Amino acid sequence: MRPVSSWGRLSALPHDVVELSDRSRIAAELAKRRPGIAYGMGRSYGDACLNPEGTLWRTAGLDRFIAFDEASGRLRCEAGATLREIQDVFLPRGWGLPVLPGTRFVTVGGAIANDVHGKNHHETGTFGDHVVSFTLQRTDGEQIASGPGERPDWFAATVGGLGLTGVIVEAELQLRRVPGPWLDTETIAYSGLDAFFQLSDESHPAWEHAVSWIDCTWGEAVRGLFLRARPAADQQRTWRGRELAMPLVPPLSLVNRLTLKPLNRLYWMLNQRQLGRRVEHYVPFLFPLDAIADWNRMYGPKGFYQYQCVVPRESGPAAVREMLTAIARSGEGSVLAVLKTFGERSPQGLLSFPMPGVTLALDFHNHPGLEALFERLDAIVAQAGGRLYPAKDARMPRALFEATYPRLGEFIKYRDPGISSAMSRRLMGS
Ligand SMILES: Cc1cc2nc3c(=O)[nH]c(=O)nc-3n(C[C@H](O)[C@H](O)[C@H](O)COP(=O)(O)OP(=O)(O)OC[C@H]3O[C@@H](n4cnc5c(N)ncnc54)[C@H](O)[C@@H]3O)c2cc1C
Incomplete structure (x- = not known):
C-alpha cells in the first residue's frame, strides 16, 4: 500500500x-x-x-507505440502513452493530435476515459472524435475490440466512461497533418461578458484555438484576456522550454483571501506586455501551466478544488453572470479562472462532459466554508441546464450528477463489476 x-x-x-x-x-x-x-x-x-x-x-508502463501509418496518420499505441510522447515523436513528421487538453501530461487512456477537450472544440470536438478503435480488457477476462463502427455501444460507454467499463489496453488514433509547432497568436484585453461572447463568436472559424482568462474578483463586470491562435506556416525558429518547478509544499495555500486580488492584478499587469499578435510555439500557448512542474503544490497541504461547469449557450450569459457575482460576493476565487465556449458538436460518449455552450473553470484552495459557495454554483448550473466536469470534480452531489447526465441509465449497463x-x-x- x-x-x-x-x-x-x-x-x-x-x-x-x-x-x-x-x-x-x-x-x-x-x-x-x-x-x-x-x-x-x-x-x-x-x-x-x-x-x-x-x-x-x-x-504509465504501458507506453509503447505499436504501429504508425505514415500515409493515413493512424497511430496504434498502448493506453499509457502520453500525449506529450505522441506529439514529440510525430510532430516532426508532420502529424499531431487534433485534441489537446490544457496539459500534455495525460495518457491516451485517461484522455479517452474523460473524453477530454481542448481550446479548439469548435473545430475538432473531443478526444473521442479521433479514436478509431480501442481494446478494452474486462476484469472477467473478456477483451472487447470497439470503435465507432464496431460494437459502437461499448465505444459510447467507454469514451467519457471514467474508466468504469474496463481497462483500455491500446487504442488506434487518427492524427492530423500539421504544418509545424508554431501558432499565429493574438492576445486581446477586454472587459464585460458581452465583449467575451462577441470575441468568441467572431473568432470562429478563422481562429482554431480560443480561450479566455478572467479576473474573477471583478464579479460580472469581469475583465479578461482573450487568447486565440491558429497554425502558422512552418517557421525556421527554435524553442526551448524553461524548466521551472514548485520545489515544496508551502505550509499554507499561496492563493487565499489576502493574495487573491493582488495575484490577479499581477497576472493582468504582466500580461499587458503580451497584448497583440505574435508567433508562439504551441507548447506555451496550449499548456501554459506545464511550464511549472508541480504547480499544484502552491495550494498548500490541504490541496484545492477545481470547479468546472458548462452551461448551454442560451442560458449561458445569464448563468455565468450569476456565478461570477456569487463568487465575487463570497470573497473566494481563483487566479486561474478560465472561460471558453464549446462548439455545436455533440460528443461521442454517454457521459461526455461538453455540450454546446460556455464553460467556466476556477480553482479554490481547500478550506472550511467553501461548500456553501459550491452549492450556490451547483444550483445556478442545474437551473441553466448545465453540468459539472467529472475530470475536475471531487464533491458534486450524486443527485446533481443524476439530474445533469441524462444518459447515466444507459451507461450503467456497461460497467465492469470488478x-x-x-x-x-x-x-x-x-
Ligand atoms: C493543468 C491541467 C489542465 C487540464 N486541462 C484540461 C482541458 O483543457 N480539457 C480537459 O478536458 N481536461 C483537462 N484537464 C484534465 C485532464 O485532461 C483529464 O483529467 C485527463 O483524463 C487526465 O488523464 P490521466 O492520464 O492523468 O488520467 P487519470 O487522471 O489518471 O485518470 C482519469 C480517468 O481515466 C481513467 N483511465 C486512465 N487510464 C485508463 C485506461 N487505460 N483505461 C480505462 N480508464 C483509464 C481513470 O480510471 C480515471 O477515471 C486538465 C488537467 C490539468 C492538470
Whole structure:
C-alpha cells in the first residue's frame, strides 16, 4: 500500500498500486485484485482515478507505440502513452493530435476515459472524435475490440466512461497533418461578458484555438484576456522550454483571501506586455501551466478544488453572470479562472462532459466554508441546464450528477463489476 493523490492533492490515502506494463499480462493482473481502477498520470483533479484502500492499476508502463501509418496518420499505441510522447515523436513528421487538453501530461487512456477537450472544440470536438478503435480488457477476462463502427455501444460507454467499463489496453488514433509547432497568436484585453461572447463568436472559424482568462474578483463586470491562435506556416525558429518547478509544499495555500486580488492584478499587469499578435510555439500557448512542474503544490497541504461547469449557450450569459457575482460576493476565487465556449458538436460518449455552450473553470484552495459557495454554483448550473466536469470534480452531489447526465441509465449497463473508484461510489453508489 502506498499513498496516492490526484492533481487536486485533496487526499493521499493508501492504495494497493499494481504497475501494468506488459499488455499480454493485463487480463491476469486485473483478475487478481478486484475491484480496482485504472490510473494514468493522475491529472484528474478529484477522485475519478482514486480507490483508497483498494487496487489501483497504474498504466504509465504501458507506453509503447505499436504501429504508425505514415500515409493515413493512424497511430496504434498502448493506453499509457502520453500525449506529450505522441506529439514529440510525430510532430516532426508532420502529424499531431487534433485534441489537446490544457496539459500534455495525460495518457491516451485517461484522455479517452474523460473524453477530454481542448481550446479548439469548435473545430475538432473531443478526444473521442479521433479514436478509431480501442481494446478494452474486462476484469472477467473478456477483451472487447470497439470503435465507432464496431460494437459502437461499448465505444459510447467507454469514451467519457471514467474508466468504469474496463481497462483500455491500446487504442488506434487518427492524427492530423500539421504544418509545424508554431501558432499565429493574438492576445486581446477586454472587459464585460458581452465583449467575451462577441470575441468568441467572431473568432470562429478563422481562429482554431480560443480561450479566455478572467479576473474573477471583478464579479460580472469581469475583465479578461482573450487568447486565440491558429497554425502558422512552418517557421525556421527554435524553442526551448524553461524548466521551472514548485520545489515544496508551502505550509499554507499561496492563493487565499489576502493574495487573491493582488495575484490577479499581477497576472493582468504582466500580461499587458503580451497584448497583440505574435508567433508562439504551441507548447506555451496550449499548456501554459506545464511550464511549472508541480504547480499544484502552491495550494498548500490541504490541496484545492477545481470547479468546472458548462452551461448551454442560451442560458449561458445569464448563468455565468450569476456565478461570477456569487463568487465575487463570497470573497473566494481563483487566479486561474478560465472561460471558453464549446462548439455545436455533440460528443461521442454517454457521459461526455461538453455540450454546446460556455464553460467556466476556477480553482479554490481547500478550506472550511467553501461548500456553501459550491452549492450556490451547483444550483445556478442545474437551473441553466448545465453540468459539472467529472475530470475536475471531487464533491458534486450524486443527485446533481443524476439530474445533469441524462444518459447515466444507459451507461450503467456497461460497467465492469470488478471496477470501482471513489468517484463511482460517490456518484453511482458502487
Ligand atoms: C493543468 C491541467 C489542465 C487540464 N486541462 C484540461 C482541458 O483543457 N480539457 C480537459 O478536458 N481536461 C483537462 N484537464 C484534465 C485532464 O485532461 C483529464 O483529467 C485527463 O483524463 C487526465 O488523464 P490521466 O492520464 O492523468 O488520467 P487519470 O487522471 O489518471 O485518470 C482519469 C480517468 O481515466 C481513467 N483511465 C486512465 N487510464 C485508463 C485506461 N487505460 N483505461 C480505462 N480508464 C483509464 C481513470 O480510471 C480515471 O477515471 C486538465 C488537467 C490539468 C492538470
